[in-house]
Amino acid sequence: MSFLSAQNMTGGYGKADILHKCSITVEKGEIVAIVGPNGAGKSTAMKAIFGMIELNEGSVHLENEDINKLTPQQRVRKGMSFVPQNQNVFTTMTVKENLEIGAYLRNDNFSSTMDQIYELFPVLHEKRNQAAGELSGGQRQQVAVGRALMTEPTLLMLDEPTAGVSPIVMGEFFDRILEIRKTGVAILMVEQNAQQALAVADKGFVLVNGKNKFNDTGKKLLGNPEVRRSFLGG
Amino acid sequence: MTDAANALVLFSNFVLIPGLTYGSQLALGALGVTLIFGILRFANFAHGDLMALGTMFVILVTWWFQDLGISINPLPTALLALPFGIIAAVIVSILIDKSVYKFYRKRKSPPVVFLIASIGVMFILNGLVRFIIGPNDQKFDDGARFLLKFQDFKILTGLKEGLAIKLSQGLTVIVAIVVVTALFLFLQKSRAGKAMRAYSDNVDLALLSGIEPEKVVFYAWLIAGTLAVIAGSLYGLDKSFKPFTYFSLLLPIFASAILGGIGHPLGAIIGAYTVAFSEVTITYAYKKFLKYILPEKWEPDHLVQLLSTDYKFAVSFIILVVVLLIRPTGIFKGRVI
Numbered sequence: 367m368s369f370l371s372a373q374n375m376t377g378g379y380g381k382a383d384i385l386h387k388c389s390i391t392v393e394k395g396e397i398v399a400i401v402g403p404n405g406a407g408k409s410t411a412m413k414a415i416f417g418m419i420e421l422n423e424g425s426v427h428l429e430n431e432d433i434n435k436l437t438p439q440q441r442v443r444k445g446m447s448f449v450p451q452n453q454n455v456f457t458t459m460t461v462k463e464n465l466e467i468g469a470y471l472r473n474d475n476f477s478s479t480m481d482q483i484y485e486l487f488p489v490l491h492e493k494r495n496q497a498a499g500e501l502s503g504g505q506r507q508q509v510a511v512g513r514a515l516m517t518e519p520t521l522l523m524l525d526e527p528t529a530g531v532s533p534i535v536m537g538e539f540f541d542r543i544l545e546i547r548k549t550g551v552a553i554l555m556v557e558q559n560a561q562q563a564l565a566v567a568d569k570g571f572v573l574v575n576g577k578n579k580f581n582d583t584g585k586k587l588l589g590n591p592e593v594r595r596s597f598l599g600g
Numbered sequence: 601m602t603d604a605a606n607a608l609v610l611f612s613n614f615v616l617i618p619g620l621t622y623g624s625q626l627a628l629g630a631l632g633v634t635l636i637f638g639i640l641r642f643a644n645f646a647h648g649d650l651m652a653l654g655t656m657f658v659i660l661v662t663w664w665f666q667d668l669g670i671s672i673n674p675l676p677t678a679l680l681a682l683p684f685g686i687i688a689a690v691i692v693s694i695l696i697d698k699s700v701y702k703f704y705r706k707r708k709s710p711p712v713v714f715l716i717a718s719i720g721v722m723f724i725l726n727g728l729v730r731f732i733i734g735p736n737d738q739k740f741d742d743g744a745r746f747l748l749k750f751q752d753f754k755i756l757t758g759l760k761e762g763l764a765i766k767l768s769q770g771l772t773v774i775v776a777i778v779v780v781t782a783l784f785l786f787l788q789k790s791r792a793g794k795a796m797r798a799y800s801d802n803v804d805l806a807l808l809s810g811i812e813p814e815k816v817v818f819y820a821w822l823i824a825g826t827l828a829v830i831a832g833s834l835y836g837l838d839k840s841f842k843p844f845t846y847f848s849l850l851l852p853i854f855a856s857a858i859l860g861g862i863g864h865p866l867g868a869i870i871g872a873y874t875v876a877f878s879e880v881t882i883t884y885a886y887k888k889f890l891k892y893i894l895p896e897k898w899e900p901d902h903l904v905q906l907l908s909t910d911y912k913f914a915v916s917f918i919i920l921v922v923v924l925l926i927r928p929t930g931i932f933k934g935r936v937i
Contacts, residue, residue: 442810450808456801459794467798470791471810513809 367430369394369552370521372415376423378576383422384410385576390554392521392569397543397553399567399584401560403597407576408556409451412525415554416448417441428521443471447519451526454510457499461490464498464509468516476516483512486545504535508542515546522546524555528562540566560597564588572597602759607892609753609761615880621769621838623876624776628831629849630856630868631783632824634934638800638863639820640701642714647828647853649725652846654689654829655836656733658682659740666742674744674767678833685833690825696721697821705817722847729843738841741768768838779830780869783823787865792819800863848913852879855916859923861934870931875916883909 368391378384384407392398400408413419415426417438426433428444438448456464465483469476484491487508493501498509507527514522524543528536536559544566547553557563564570567584572593580593587593629651636644644650661681671677700717747770750762787793792815799806799816807813832846839845856875860867885905894900907914923930 439807439810439812442808448808450804453802454805456798456805458801459797463794463797466794467806467809467811470795470798513805517810 367427368392369429370415370554371427372411372424373427374424375411375414375421375426377414377419377421378410379419383576385414387424388573388576388578390415390571392552392554394520395547395550395552396568397547397566398555399560399563399570400554400556400573401563401570401597402573402579406573408573409525410576411573412523412554412556416446416523442517445517445520446523447514447517447521448523449510449514449525449527451529455498455506455513458497460495461498461501461509462494464513465490465516468513471517479516479518482549483515486542487512504531504539507531507539511542511546515551519551521552521554524553526556526558528557528559536562561588603892606759606761607889609757609759609763610889610892613761613763615877615884617765617769619873619877619880621772622880623873624772625831625835625838626849626852626856626876627869627872628776628779628827628834629853630860630872631780631865632827632831633853634857634860634862634865634868635820635827636824637857639796639816640714642711642718643854643862644824645715645718645850646696646722646725647824648846648848648850649722649729649843650689650693650825651828651832651835651849652729652843653692653725654685654825655832655841655846656729657688658685658829658833659733659738659836659841661685662740671742673742676741676743676767676771676837678740678837679771682829682833686826686829689829690822693821693825694818697817726843726847733843735843738836740841741837743767766838768834772834772838775830775834779827783827784865796820851913851920852876852916855920855923858934859919859930861930861932864930864932864934867930867932867934875919878919879912879915882906882915883912
């Protein structure tokens with residue numbers, strides 16, 4: 367079984383299901399992108415994997431362990447870490463405090479992890495004593511990812527991390543994602559910017575109406591004329 | 601020159617020192633309200649009566665100690681009884697949380713439901729206090745009365761006006777400084793304090809970071825209960841203890857918290873002193889003060905009191921209404937109720 371294996375997920379927020387037998391798998395140290403048109407259930411799939419919505423059907427396994435019944439907090443303890451799309455930093459707290467809260471579950475000394483994050487995102491070190499709410503959108507995104515990395519997760523989940531940031535910042539951000547992957551962390555992300563996301567992804571899942579439409583490597587999906595035509599704008 | 605000195609002493613005696621004392625008492629109360637709002641997201645109307653309940657415990661233990669002959673003269677015995685009152689009030693707060701608010705938390709009820717529930721709690725605590733200790737005034741201060749006596753000051757300075765500082769006033773300001781410093785160190789430096797700030801800032805993200813809500817809620821009641829008893833006891837030592845007075849303290853306390861920006865601890869303190877000084881300066885009769893600083897022919901022949909002390913709560917009320925109309929987030933950007 368894959369490192370993360372979400373099989374036949376069916377469920378949604380209310381009575382109406384948004385996901386219909388949707389399956390997502392992630393291998394260790396892989397970057398996986400979930401792409402698709404608006405309302406395809408990308409973020410919902412992500413939330414289902416993280417336990418933020420209940421599934422009517424299907425299962426989620428992490429390292430061969432059934433985590434279906436676990437709360438999001440318990441999943442964090444299992445090595446999953448989630449960066450929400452919005453309100454993903456503590457705006458009234460400093461950058462450093464944001465990172466410290468990220469390490470809340472850790473009882474060991476986390477200063478080396480913090481140093482690694484400062485190395486990855488030098489601007490965070492520079493602004494470590496500034497309130498996160500005073501930072502720009504791109505910098506906040508770095509704080510958000512930094513916070514999520516403080517638990518030293520094995521699977522980092524990003525919900526539309528580049529929404530609302532400029533193309534240059536987006537490019538830099540994907541470079542950082544590749545850096546993070548080098549440390550052995552698997553990354554699962556939902557992306558609006560499908561083209562750029564698939565370019566860095568090892569694997570992509572194209573969702574349409576809560577169902578898997580295409581699953582393939584990032585490169586092959588980018589090269590697939592049907593995918594290009596319907597989702598990547600030609 | 602002596603006139604100016606006399607005027608200053610007069611002003612200190614009747615405005616500055618009482619305002620500082622009252623402001624410190626309000627600040628401790630408003631901090632509790634603002635903290636509960638920050639963590640549990642509702643305006644706790646039972647806070648005034650929690651203050652009354654805690655103070656009642658302090659009074660009962662004080663009387664018991666007095667019977668046993670235990671004292672820490674010249675300090676008031678109530679100071680010795682304070683920890684017992686705090687423990688009792690915190691236990692009551694947590695029991696109420698477990699039996700009332702937790703139920704609504706589980707159902708994810710909107711804040712207004714919590715607010716109404718807190719009014720219910722307010723009535724229960726109110727009744728409980730009146731049932732146990734009665735609705736009347738209770739005096740429980742003992743030990744030395746003054747840090748600085750009126751006559752002593754006059755003899756010392758040779759001025760016509762005297763300055764008195766009651767022990768309870770000095771105690772209030774010192775205890776408030778110590779407690780507020782400890783609270784800010786806790787919130788800024790400790791792991792639990794940071795978790796509380798994170799939870800207050802962004803609940804969802806705090807949960808994603810593994811912060812346990814029940815633990816944060818426990819700390820919130822622990823701190824709010826402690827602050828309530830300290831504020832209530834200091835107020836009782838300074839003035840007197842009467843359950844109804846504590847209930848009506850709710851208005852200036854809420855005015856302070858909202859003026860400063862609810863959910864914002866520093867705002868609560870600044871709000872409290874603003875409300876206290878507004879009340880004291882507006883209800884003070886300036887006749888004597890003006891006599892010292894104005895030329896003889898401008899001497900006022902009436903009291904020059906803007907508002908009778910009977911209406912002092914109107915000051916808080918006006919501040920509350922004006923803030924809610926003009927800047928509902930308060931001085932520091934707090935949350936909008």
